[in-house]
Amino acid sequence: MTTQNIKTADQMYFTKEHDLVRKSVRDFVKKEIAPNLDEWEETGETPLHELFKKMGDLGFLGIRYDPKYGGQGLDYWYELVFLEELAHIQGLGLPVAIAVQTHMATPAIYEFGSEYLKETYLVPAIAGDMVTSIAVTEPGAGSDVSALATTAKKDGDHYVINGSKTYITNGTQADYLTLLARTSDDPGYHSFSLFVVPTNLPGFQVSKKLDKLGMRSSDTAELFFDDVRIPKENLIGREGEGFIYQMQQFQHERFSAIPGGYIVAKDIIDLTIDYIKGRVVFGKPLIKRELLQHRLAQWLTEIECLKSLTYHIVQMKMAGLECTREISMGKLKAAKVLQGVAADCIQMFGGMGFMNEALITRFYRDARIISVGGGADEVMCQVIARLEGF
Amino acid sequence: MEFQFTEKELAFRAELEEFIKSALPPDWQERARSWPGGYGAMEYDSEQDRKDAESFKQKMVDEGWFTVSWPKEYGGRGLSNMEQAIYFERTSYYRAPSLNIATAIMGPTILQIGTEENKEDWVPGIAKGEIEMWLGYSEPDAGSDLASIRTTAVREGDEYVLNGQKIWSSLAHASNYGWVIARTDPDGHRHRSVSIIVVDNNTPGVAIRPLINIIGVHSFNEVFFDNVRVPARNLIGQENMGFYYLMTALDFERLIVNIGAFKHGLEMLCGYVKRTERGGKPLGADPHVRRKLAEIAARVEIAYLFYWRTATLLDQGKIPSVESSALKLVTTELSRMLANASMEILGPYSMLMDPAQGAPMNGMAPRGYLDCISATIGAGTSEIQRNIIATRGLGLPSK
Numbered sequence: 079m080t081t082q083n084i085k086t087a088d089q090m091y092f093t094k095e096h097d098l099v100r101k102s103v104r105d106f107v108k109k110e111i112a113p114n115l116d117e118w119e120e121t122g123e124t125p126l127h128e129l130f131k132k133m134g135d136l137g138f139l140g141i142r143y144d145p146k147y148g149g150q151g152l153d154y155w156y157e158l159v160f161l162e163e164l165a166h167i168q169g170l171g172l173p174v175a176i177a178v179q180t181h182m183a184t185p186a187i188y189e190f191g192s193e194y195l196k197e198t199y200l201v202p203a204i205a206g207d208m209v210t211s212i213a214v215t216e217p218g219a220g221s222d223v224s225a226l227a228t229t230a231k232k233d234g235d236h237y238v239i240n241g242s243k244t245y246i247t248n249g250t251q252a253d254y255l256t257l258l259a260r261t262s263d264d265p266g267y268h269s270f271s272l273f274v275v276p277t278n279l280p281g282f283q284v285s286k287k288l289d290k291l292g293m294r295s296s297d298t299a300e301l302f303f304d305d306v307r308i309p310k311e312n313l314i315g316r317e318g319e320g321f322i323y324q325m326q327q328f329q330h331e332r333f334s335a336i337p338g339g340y341i342v343a344k345d346i347i348d349l350t351i352d353y354i355k356g357r358v359v360f361g362k363p364l365i366k367r368e369l370l371q372h373r374l375a376q377w378l379t380e381i382e383c384l385k386s387l388t389y390h391i392v393q394m395k396m397a398g399l400e401c402t403r404e405i406s407m408g409k410l411k412a413a414k415v416l417q418g419v420a421a422d423c424i425q426m427f428g429g430m431g432f433m434n435e436a437l438i439t440r441f442y443r444d445a446r447i448i449s450v451g452g453g454a455d456e457v458m459c460q461v462i463a464r465l466e467g468f
Numbered sequence: 469m470e471f472q473f474t475e476k477e478l479a480f481r482a483e484l485e486e487f488i489k490s491a492l493p494p495d496w497q498e499r500a501r502s503w504p505g506g507y508g509a510m511e512y513d514s515e516q517d518r519k520d521a522e523s524f525k526q527k528m529v530d531e532g533w534f535t536v537s538w539p540k541e542y543g544g545r546g547l548s549n550m551e552q553a554i555y556f557e558r559t560s561y562y563r564a565p566s567l568n569i570a571t572a573i574m575g576p577t578i579l580q581i582g583t584e585e586n587k588e589d590w591v592p593g594i595a596k597g598e599i600e601m602w603l604g605y606s607e608p609d610a611g612s613d614l615a616s617i618r619t620t621a622v623r624e625g626d627e628y629v630l631n632g633q634k635i636w637s638s639l640a641h642a643s644n645y646g647w648v649i650a651r652t653d654p655d656g657h658r659h660r661s662v663s664i665i666v667v668d669n670n671t672p673g674v675a676i677r678p679l680i681n682i683i684g685v686h687s688f689n690e691v692f693f694d695n696v697r698v699p700a701r702n703l704i705g706q707e708n709m710g711f712y713y714l715m716t717a718l719d720f721e722r723l724i725v726n727i728g729a730f731k732h733g734l735e736m737l738c739g740y741v742k743r744t745e746r747g748g749k750p751l752g753a754d755p756h757v758r759r760k761l762a763e764i765a766a767r768v769e770i771a772y773l774f775y776w777r778t779a780t781l782l783d784q785g786k787i788p789s790v791e792s793s794a795l796k797l798v799t800t801e802l803s804r805m806l807a808n809a810s811m812e813i814l815g816p817y818s819m820l821m822d823p824a825q826g827a828p829m830n831g832m833a834p835r836g837y838l839d840c841i842s843a844t845i846g847a848g849t850s851e852i853q854r855n856i857i858a859t860r861g862l863g864l865p866s867k
Binding site: 215222225245286288289290291292298358359360369421424425428429431432433434435439442443446447449450454455456 | 507508606609611612613616635636679680681682684688746747756804811812815816818819820821822825834837838841842844845846849850851
């Protein structure tokens with residue numbers, strides 16, 4: 079890329095081909111998601127099979143994956159474009175539901191699964207014929223994954239699964255789960271395995287659909303496994319390595335949360351500016367108050383920093399570098415920026431900021447999730463501290 | 469300086485506490501879900517809760533607790549402000565459904581600035597709990613900047629004709645009269661052209677539309693006035709003096725900061741981290757959790773000292789305008805801090821709203837996280853409070 083053709087900062091990173099993908103995702107969000115979103119938020123259930131099929135047809139669900147499985151075989155910059163455009167959906171529920179399919183439940187199958195698993199489960203996920211979930215968290219084990227109690231016992235040609243999983247996004251609609259279970263009682267990290275668990279097997283039950291603070295358009299479930307027998311072929315990779323695989327899969331999940339940090343925060347600020355331009359208090363529009371201008375200026379600075387870190391991470395991925403440290407920092411920062419922006423902006427809406435009908439309230443409710451999902455803020459700090467050798 | 473209650477105050481506190489404990493259902497603490505400083509959870513979750521709250525309020529009326537602060541000639545006990553402060557502290561600590569703004573704010577205001585006719589018309593009904601009022605202050609284009617209100621009241625014979633709109637009117641749908649400020653002199657100075665007029669909700673031309681708040685609860689309303697004809701005797705005090713009366717009414721609001729609920733909230737959170745284990749250790753052993761709670765405990769203590777001091781100033785006949793702005797600022801921002809800390813401490817469990825699905829602390833944390841937004845906005849935003857402290861307290865220039 080020669081510098082003379084560069085007229086905008088975006089052109090330093092994105093080509094015309096990237097822009098085409100960006101436009102097609104943006105058009106899809108505008109046509110297929112935006113008009114239905116309020117209803118999905120209201121009913122608490124998005125018809126994922128219908129939506130994912132449309133996305134699969136357009137190639138959105140396998141941007142990075144090999145074309146032999148139906149993917150697009152594109153690089154990390156295209157993936158970033160996809161995540162940035164999804165983040166423009168007004169509310170975090172749906173982007174997270176989609177990222178479960180693309181970044182949370184399928185990367186381990188793609189990287190470590192057998193050809194059989196890829197043909198049987200990855201291909202339909204990319205095509206949008208199957209809806210997936212990632213089942214790691216349990217009632218007694220959240221960010222502390224090693225405390226998992228769900229077991230998978232080998233029995234002839236099968237594994238038998240017992241236990242429960244909770245906070246499972248897409249859990250009421252999933253056709254299969256990518257599930258982490260204990261396969262040995264030994265302490266340490268080599269006692270877990272990752273499995274593909276179809277949800278149409280006897281003994282599987284959605285024990286409840288959870289009523290939660292935000293992300294109303296996305297369903298979250300508690301799942302129960304009572305002697306669920308799965309074929310041994312559904313083991314992903316090698317037995318005992320599931321925890322290690324999941325730690326790697328988490329890198330995709332955590333990365334997928336970062337673009338939302340700066341894109342959603344910026345959308346919230348734009349929404350707020352629109353409102354306070356028209357809001358006259360003590361004789362002049364609120365936007366003319368230096369206090370509010372500076373508050374927004376500070377957040378715009380934070381947003382720019384987060385965006386730069388994200389682009390730096392993509393460059394590291396492109397170079398094949400290990401970037402757990404940077405991804406952990408990015409997710410931690412994304413949570414802080416998004417929640418800070420949402421709290422400061424909701425204040426600028428005054429009384430309107432407390433009304434359910436105002437979109438800002440949805441952003442405020444949803445923003446909490448980044449601090450909790452895919453490893454809490456405290457876990458990100460632990461990872462960073464460990465990598466720093468403290 | 470001696471930090472202790474007098475014998476009389478202690479006796480009052482003990483009597484009040486005994487009443488609250490005997491009149492509230494024994495399991496009320498497990499059911500109450502109001503958040504310190506929040507405005508949004510005033511509606512009750514179940515019919516049983518609503519009935520219990522009504523029955524508690526009736527006991528308050530029957531035993532004269534709603535009017536304890538009123539002058540003796542109107543059936544009150546003529547409490548000192550310190551006793552009044554004790555009253556608000558204990559009722560909010562027990563999260564008693566005791567807020568009755570007509571007896572706490574409008575009644576005393578009328579007694580202070582109302583005409584004899586006003587007192588005859590309104591005071592007995594308010595005292596009996598038969599007249600409940602909503603505050604008709606904010607409008608779509610006038611919130612913290614209240615002098616910009618546009619609702620008009622035009623005198624025609626022995627009536628006023630009201631036109632305009634009020635917004636964020638808490639519990640307008642559940643009370644029977646509005647305490648409405650309206651512009652009565654379109655050409656007058658912005659502070660000397662508004663009046664307070666009491667409007668019966670059932671007057672033709674009054675339309676109340678619900679606003680659902682961020683928690684999903686109906687606590688607020690929009691109220692529209694379309695040629696609403698109100699008897700002229702419903703004017704409170706003198707015409708065009710409304711803004712000054714508002715300041716008087718505000719004096720009665722200064723101590724209503726839910727102070728006891730903060731202590732209760734902290735105790736609830738401490739109880740939770742003591743009995744909850746995570747990773748084989750009590751949550752309370754986690755350094756992050758301990759640091760958060762210690763910080764909040766210090767701030768609750770500061771807020772309490774500020775609170776008692778405000779009551780003392782009121783008893784000395786001073787108008788604690790800077791102090792009560794500071795008290796409002798400190799407590800409402802503490803409301804947010806307590807909510808954020810609860811969310812962080814509960815971790816993934818903070819996402820659960822429904823106690824029936826195992827939400828810890830009765831789902832208080834996520835509700836508080838939503839409700840605390842109202843605290844720093846309603847009754848003058850944090851930004852406005854800081855302006856008041858800067859100009860009136862520190863004498864800094866306003867422009």
